[in-house]
Amino acid sequence: NCWPWQLTISTRGYGVFSMGSRYIGSHRISYELSNDTEIPKSLVVGHICHDQDLTCPGGLTCHHRRCVNPTHLTLQTIGDNIRSGVKGRHLVDSLPVEGGIPLTRRRNHVEQQAA
Numbered sequence: 001n002c003w004p005w006q007l008t009i010s011t012r013g014y015g016v017f018s019m020g021s022r023y024i025g026s027h028r029i030s031y032e033l034s035n036d037t038e039i040p041k042s043l044v045v046g047h048i049c050h051d052q053d054l055t056c057p058g059g060l061t062c063h064h065r066r067c068v069n070p071t072h073l074t075l076q077t078i079g080d081n082i083r084s085g086v087k088g089r090h091l092v093d094s095l096p097v098e099g100g101i102p103l104t105r106r107r108n109h110v111e112q113q114a115a
Contacts (some may be wrong), residue, residue: 013059013066014026014066031073034070044075047064050062050065050067
């Protein structure tokens with residue numbers, strides 16, 4: 001079962017934890033504390049619960065973004081996180097194709113932020 005974060009929720013739907021003037025994703029804190037490790041800068045924390053729920057519409061309405069259950073969290077590259085998040089759920093055929101991979105608004109947005 002998911003453990004939804006009960007405190008502050010960001011405008012993007014993720015639970016956030018305040019450390020002074022800095023906000024950190026609650027799922028990131030959960031992963032670091034449960035695994036006694038820092039997350040490498042090259043990786044992100046993915047929600048396995050989201051990847052397995054094909055009924056989830058994704059986006060801001062995705063309740064999995066609030067999940068802090070450590071057994072539902074995994075380290076992924078940004079690319080793997082995007083691919084697992086859109087798998088069979090958010091692909092839009094009418095959007096352009098880049099390198100044989102259909103672009104989604106979500107993927108495009110995340111890649112622009114990562115650049």
